[in-house]
Amino acid sequence: AAATMPGIGGFSEDDQARLHDNLSNSSSSRRGGLGFGGGGGGSNDGRGSSDGRTHQHSQSSSRPWHRSTMAVSIVSLLGALGALGLSQLAAEYAQGSKSLESMSDIWRSVIELGDAAPSVAPAGGVAGDDDGYGRNGPVDAHQEEKMYAATESFRMGNNEYKHGRVQAARALYDETVRLVPSHSFGWANLGNCQRELGELAMAVSAHRTAASLLPTRARHWYNLGVSLYADSQLAEAIGVFRKALALNGQMASAHFNLGVALAELGSISEAKRAYGHVVEMEPLSSSGLGAQCNLCAFVHVDKGVHAATECFRRIVRIAPTYERSLVNLAAMLQNLVEA
Secondary structure, three states, X not given: OOOOOOOOOOOOOOOOOOOOOOOOOOOOOOOOOOOOOOOOOOOXXXXXXXOOOOOOOXXXXXXXXXXXXXXXXXXXXXXXXXXXXXXXXXXHHHXXXXXXXXXXXXXXXXXXXXXXXXXXXXXXXXXXXXOOOOOOXXXXXXXXHHHHHHHHHHHHHHHHHHOOOHHHHHHHHHHHHHHOOXXXXXXXXXXXXXXXXXXXXXXXXXXXXXXXXXXXXXXXXXXXXXXXXXXXXXXXXXXXXXXXXXXXXXXHHHHHHHHHHHHHOOOHHHHHHHHHHXXXXXXXXXXXXXXXXXXXXHHHHHHOHHHHHHHHHHHHHHOOOOHHHHHHHHHHHHHHHHO
């Protein structure tokens, strides 16, 4: 009887539509304050004077707290800082600038948005550019309003997506990038929704935009590769997965999906290497177990049913509830019976 071929697993399901929600709270910031260290007394730290005499507290040394050395030092420091701030404000006012930061300035310092798409950064990126927003000079009041609206629509889109309402999320991400075209995470999430809805050409376009806006982010290239694969553009998908791995060689899902695309194009030896990387990095994840199953499928082709059966048995021993290995092992056992 003809042997049943174990199935080559498709793309890893845990990372296909990774939601980029690390900007959903981007309007908040963490600001560090000045800390005052504890002060010390004399060199003898209270145990005795430096010349060996016992330390005595005179009545005059017992001062109220507000006249202590620490309190006086703190008040003096605060007074100096206040004077410095006032002098700076006065200088700015004299030069015709605003004496206080506008809300627009504060908002830019928190999320650093820009209305126009930035130029493509060189490989390696620019410090601070991984927030997914472009930055292009001053932000006026109209731009500021759009920033607030875009951040809110992005947050709402994340919430809709998390609750499985992909169509509603798609509309909100579409609004996000309409308001702020340089919002790379908005483009990435829009592309994920479009891919799930079967709008593959639009998904590819959205992910291309995200990758062009923030080319140093491996996840953007990974998402583009998944959409290209879904749109049957395998050769380009392979190149894009390799681009993602050049930026982050520890992305197991990219190695796995690279292996799938390579196998479909007949590059079996390269596919095996890609799956091998996944198994080395995370053997018990869904990607790692899937890679092991796919390697066992190659064993079936190269060495036959008996070798493939033992291969699948090894996976079942380390992951008894992993469904794909159980199904494939059952198929191999059936082949042995019918042989």
